[in-house]
Amino acid sequence: MYPQQVQHYLRTFFTENNCQFVNDTDHYLTVQLTIDMDKRIMNRPYYWQYVENVGGVPCPSQLTLITDQTKLKENIKGELVHFGSPRLGQLFQVTHEMGTFIQMFEQVEESNKRPILTPWLVVNYKVSYYSNQTKEMLHSLGLNLMNGSIIKDFHASLSEINIAPELPTNAFLLPFVIKPIRGLERLDGVVENFIQNDDHSWAEQAEKRWQRDIRVLEFFYEGVEEKPESYEMEKTALQQQYEARIKIEIINGGLFYLK
Amino acid sequence: MIIEKSSEWAEGLIKRLENVEPWDNWTLYNMSYEIVKNNLITEFTGLQSPKYLTNLKPLEHQLNVAETVIERMNGKAILADEVGLGKTIEAGLILKEYLIRGLVKKALILAPASLINQWVEELHYKFYIPAVPYKKNTPLEHCEVVVLSMDTAKKSPHRELIFAQDYDMIIIDEAHKLKNHKTKIYEFVQSLKKKFCLLLTATPVQNDVFELFNLISLLKPGHLGNYEAFQSAFSASKHDLEHDDYLKELVNQVMVRNLRQDTGIEWTNRQVNIIPIQFSNEEKEVYEMIVNLKNISPIFSGAFSMITLQKEMCSSKEATFLTLNKMRQNCSNPEENASVENVMQRLMALETNSKAEKAYEIISQAKDKVIIFTEYKASQAYLQWYLHTKGITSVLFNGKFNKNKRDYMKHLFKEHAQVLIATESGGEGINLQFCHHVINYDLPWNPMKLEQRIGRVHRLGQEHDVHIYNLAIDNTIEIDILQLLYKKIDVFEKVVGDLDDILSAFKKTI
Numbered sequence: 001m002y003p004q005q006v007q008h009y010l011r012t013f014f015t016e017n018n019c020q021f022v023n024d025t026d027h028y029l030t031v032q033l034t035i036d037m038d039k040r041i042m043n044r045p046y047y048w049q050y051v052e053n054v055g056g057v058p059c060p061s062q063l064t065l066i067t068d069q070t071k072l073k074e075n076i077k078g079e080l081v082h083f084g085s086p087r088l089g090q091l092f093q094v095t096h097e098m099g100t101f102i103q104m105f106e107q108v109e110e111s112n113k114r115p116i117l118t119p120w121l122v123v124n125y126k127v128s129y130y131s132n133q134t135k136e137m138l139h140s141l142g143l144n145l146m147n148g149s150i151i152k153d154f155h156a157s158l159s160e161i162n163i164a165p166e167l168p169t170n171a172f173l174l175p176f177v178i179k180p181i182r183g184l185e186r187l188d189g190v191v192e193n194f195i196q197n198d199d200h201s202w203a204e205q206a207e208k209r210w211q212r213d214i215r216v217l218e219f220f221y222e223g224v225e226e227k228p229e230s231y232e233m234e235k236t237a238l239q240q241q242y243e244a245r246i247k248i249e250i251i252n253g254g255l256f257y258l259k
Numbered sequence: 260m261i262i263e264k265s266s267e268w269a270e271g272l273i274k275r276l277e278n279v280e281p282w283d284n285w286t287l288y289n290m291s292y293e294i295v296k297n298n299l300i301t302e303f304t305g306l307q308s309p310k311y312l313t314n315l316k317p318l319e320h321q322l323n324v325a326e327t328v329i330e331r332m333n334g335k336a337i338l339a340d341e342v343g344l345g346k347t348i349e350a351g352l353i354l355k356e357y358l359i360r361g362l363v364k365k366a367l368i369l370a371p372a373s374l375i376n377q378w379v380e381e382l383h384y385k386f387y388i389p390a391v392p393y394k395k396n397t398p399l400e401h402c403e404v405v406v407l408s409m410d411t412a413k414k415s416p417h418r419e420l421i422f423a424q425d426y427d428m429i430i431i432d433e434a435h436k437l438k439n440h441k442t443k444i445y446e447f448v449q450s451l452k453k454k455f456c457l458l459l460t461a462t463p464v465q466n467d468v469f470e471l472f473n474l475i476s477l478l479k480p481g482h483l484g485n486y487e488a489f490q491s492a493f494s495a496s497k498h499d500l501e502h503d504d505y506l507k508e509l510v511n512q513v514m515v516r517n518l519r520q521d522t523g524i525e526w527t528n529r530q531v532n533i534i535p536i537q538f539s540n541e542e543k544e545v546y547e548m549i550v551n552l553k554n555i556s557p558i559f560s561g562a563f564s565m566i567t568l569q570k571e572m573c574s575s576k577e578a579t580f581l582t583l584n585k586m587r588q589n590c591s592n593p594e595e596n597a598s599v600e601n602v603m604q605r606l607m608a609l610e611t612n613s614k615a616e617k618a619y620e621i622i623s624q625a626k627d628k629v630i631i632f633t634e635y636k637a638s639q640a641y642l643q644w645y646l647h648t649k650g651i652t653s654v655l656f657n658g659k660f661n662k663n664k665r666d667y668m669k670h671l672f673k674e675h676a677q678v679l680i681a682t683e684s685g686g687e688g689i690n691l692q693f694c695h696h697v698i699n700y701d702l703p704w705n706p707m708k709l710e711q712r713i714g715r716v717h718r719l720g721q722e723h724d725v726h727i728y729n730l731a732i733d734n735t736i737e738i739d740i741l742q743l744l745y746k747k748i749d750v751f752e753k754v755v756g757d758l759d760d761i762l763s764a765f766k767k768t769i
Contacts, residue, residue: 001297003313009290016286070314082387083298083311092294099287100268101275123268124292126299132333133303134360138296155292165285180276184269195262202303203260209333213479220481233452234480240427240454241333245261250268251295252288254275 001083003027003068010065010081013091017098027068028076033060040094102254104163108171115171115259119145121183122154123253125191130245131206139191142256143183145176150190161258173257180255191248203244210242300360304330308355308386315385317352320522321345324515325352334362334455335478337434337514342461342710343718344517347378350430350457351386354404357455358388363427365403367451370432372408376662378432379406393417399424409436413447427454434458435707437477438470448477461714462707463514466747468506475513483509527695528724529717533741536617536732541609546572546735548602549579556595558586569736571635573614574701575642576606578635614730615645618698621728622651622678628694631680632712634701639680642700646678653678656689665689692720698728702740706748 001009007026014021014031023030033041038060039048051058064078065087081087108115125139142154151157167173178186217238221231274280300307306326309317317325320340328336328349334357338346357363368390370378375392382390382404391397393407399420409431411417429451431437437445437458456478464471475483483489483506519526538546549568552559559565564586571578580603587599622629633639636657643653654676656668672679673693694716703709717725731737 001311005297009294012286012290016284016290068313080387085387086389092291095287095294096291099283099285099289099291101271101280101283102285102288103275103282104285124295126295128361129303130362132362133330134300134362135303136300138299140292163285165282180272181269184272188264192262200260216479216481218481220476220485222485230449230480233450237452237454241335243261245263248262248264250265252283252291253268254272254282254288 003082006081006083006088007067010067010091013095022062023064027071028064028066028078030062030064030078032062035060041090096251100252102165102252103256104165104254105167105171105257106259107162107164107168108259115168116174117171117257117259118174119176120154120256120258121145121178121180121187121253122256123184123187124155124251125187126249126251127191127195128247128249129202130247131202131243132209132241133202133206135202138251139194141187141190143178143187145178145180145183146174148178148186150187158256163256163258167257171257188248195246195248200244206242206244210238213238213242306352306356307359308352311359312355312386314387315348317348318345318522318524320517321349321352324349324517325356327515328353328457329356332513332515334428335453335457335513337458337460337463337474337478339460339463339514339516341516341518342714344519344522345719346459346461347381347432348385350432350459351382351388353455353457354382354428354430355386355388357428358403363455365424365426366405366428366430367421367424367426368404368406368430368432369409369412369448370406371436372410373658373662373665374432375406375408382406409444409447413444418447422450426452428456429453430457430459432459434460434474435462435465435470438465438473440473440476445473445477453478462710465705465707471510475510479513482513524719527717527721529713529727530724531727531729533729533731534617534621536614536730538732538735539611539613541605542572542611542613543734545576545602545606545609548605549583552599552602555598556590556592558589558595566736570701570740571638573732573735573737574633574635575612575615575638576609577641578637579606581637612641612645614700614732615642617730618642618700619646619649619651621696621698622646623649625696625726627677627696628672629678629696629698630691630694630716631678631698631700633680633682634703636682638700639682642680651678652676653680655679656681658682689715690718690720691715692718692722695721695723695725696728697725698730700730702729702731702737702744704740704743706744709744 004026007029010029011021011024014037017034017037019034019037020032021029022032035058038044042061048058050056064076065081066072066076066078067081069080079085079087106117108117121143123141125141127137127139129135140153140155142151144150214235217231217234221227271280275282306322306329308325309315309322321344324338324340328334328338334353338349340346340349354363354366368378379390379392382388388404390404390406391402393405393411397405399405407417412421429448431448437448439445458474458478460474463474472483472486472489484492546569549572550565553565559568564582568579568582571582583599583603583606587596587603590596590599618631631642633642639655639657643655646653652675654668654671656665656672656679660668668679669689669691672691679691679694697713697716699709699712713725713727729741731741
């Protein structure tokens with residue numbers, strides 16, 4: 001993420017969370033936090049406990065975030081925020097927490113007939129391969145909870161549909177044939193199946209490198225009766241360096257009622 | 260294969276379906292997806308880090324090093340670029356890449372005390388890595404990236420505190436300090452877990468090939484075999500390398516080294532001059548009297564102290580006097596004492612210093628900023644006085660100065676003085692690209708020290724050809740030093756690669 005992308009992100013994030021801007025430039029911004037946001041990101045639980053116990057006037061913080069120090073001419077004190085900074089990491093985490101489960105409805109025009117909406121379970125998966133290298137993949141899967149059909153790359157297709165969190169008046173929602181939790185199991189299976197059929201030469205190569213390095217290490221300590229602690233240490237290090245792991249994470253998802 | 264997954268999301272979904280908790284915000288949902296999508300690492304290979312580093316334009320060779328270390332060396336390597344090519348940048352690129360890829364969560368950086376702040380600043384400003392300089396009460400468990408000195412790290416209680424952490428990456432700057440496997444710091448680094456590890460040094464071989472063996476055995480024990488195997492294969496005598504090519508091949512699997520000439524950057528030239536100097540008759544006489552002292556008193560028969568005295572005599576009478584006087588106090592026999600006193604009188608009666616005169620001649624011809632390196636503090640003081648009598652302004656510099664004083668001295672040199680006189684220990688960690696004349700007033704035994712000295716001025720940003728003057732007095736120990744320097748450079752070239760002209764391109768003619 002470039003500084004201007006970070007700036008854009010911060011602006012949207014705080015606007016969505018109803019925080020007012022005190023200063024808003026292209027390289028830094030000062031934002032008045034809401035009570036809820038202060039509790040989430042300012043890490044001062046005792047203050048809030050105190051205020052609530054004595055019934056004091058709450059005073060949520062103002063936060064100044066600088067995204068591009070090189071453009072800073074004013075004498076502004078604030079936190080430097082950039083990709084990789086702890087603050088941005090924290091805001092990503094908050095975004096993630098606040099955007100994990102969604103229920104959306106296609107906005108259909110009222111016509112003579114009562115519109116019928118079909119439920120879909122949508123799950124966005126991130127799959128990561130780790131050894132001494134990394135590769136990540138994103139799978140956005142949609143499952144029709146009426147007939148079990150599955151659509152890949154579902155998130156991208158949503159951009160063409162007019163959806164909103166409100167149920168359109170008069171719309172009829174079809175009941176689930178497949179329960180959402182069973183649906184989730186099916187989608188998990190799709191992802192696992194994908195992983196199984198993927199090319200895993202990366203893991204084989206890592207295993208080869210691992211074995212080769214173990215042989216090198218063994219050679220160093222050849223003939224040493226009582227191996228020192230550093231031998232075990234090196235072995236652990238090699239395991240952590242090369243061992244192949246796969247991680248499946250769910251970024252977010254939810255129910256979509258579509259025509 | 261290990262597959263990790265969590266059931267957390269399923270539980271959260273059930274709560275929403277049962278209306279226990281509310282559904283989330285659509286915009287934040289989209290943002291969350293976009294963040295993951297934009298930051299997705301779609302390939303095992305290639306560097307992600309450069310696109311995030313807006314304050315840095317890495318050079319081609321630096322990017323190549325980062326890629327090679329990560330992809331071919333699996334994150335364990337000696338970064339051995341010549342001085343001034345940006346080893347810190349290379350290490351920063353590699354660290355950043357691993358942080359982005361989630362393969363490193365915690366990193367430990369060991370650097371000389373004088374360079375700690377420079378590391379912290381570069382990591383912050385150029386790499387957006389929140390590195391912390393280690394202080395007494397730094398809570399290591401909360402610091403992702405910490406920088407501290409080897410001297411601190413190896414001592415209790417810091418040592419234990421470091422061992423209690425789980426570091427994924429260890430970076431060691433000026434790693435040639437680990438060349439001796441019998442030291443405490445070597446043992447300390449050996450017991451650290453090294454999942455990923457970078458050793459930075461421009462001078463992986465200083466004296467003999469065992470130093471390289473020790474470094475590589477820290478990084479990848481066994482890569483060069485164990486000690487016995489290595490010794491029998493590679494050393495009949497320490498300077499004689501039989502299996503050069505084989506060794507070179509093995510070394511290149513764990514070491515990257517860029518030379519100035521292959522960086523594609525237009526480097527200015529190095530003009531190395533050996534300046535032979537003749538002692539005056541009086542100086543020569545005193546020099547020989549000193550050499551002769553070993554026949555007069557057993558105090559002077561030790562090779563090491565005699566060599567020191569000879570070297571000092573080639574530097575200044577002030578330096579010689581201090582040592583001579585100290586040694587005289589050990590002479591119990593009055594006759595011996597008297598002989599030494601006699602030498603000291605003759606020494607102090609000397610009115611000229613031929614080498615200092617030559618140095619002055621070079622300075623006045625250069626009509627420009629000059630750095631003089633000497634090995635002795637007494638010579639340093641003498642030279643300042645001597646140059647002052649000739650109307651030449653100078654500032655002193657040594658490694659014990661703290662950062663503020665260093666910066667101030669550098670400033671004084673840049674703005675006000677013509678000459679900077681530095682002792683050996685002032686060689687590291689100061690960059691003086693605005694100057695392009697270096698006088699090696701005394702020669703060190705170690706060619707890499709010479710390279711470190713020259714590296715202060717001959718680095719990125721130097722716009723002029725760099726002139727180096729190596730002063731050596733004929734018919735003295737300095738000629739032996741020169742020859743030994745050539746021999747050592749030869750070992751280095753066989754194993755590591757060509758060295759820029761440190762001494763002179765015409766070495767065969769000596």
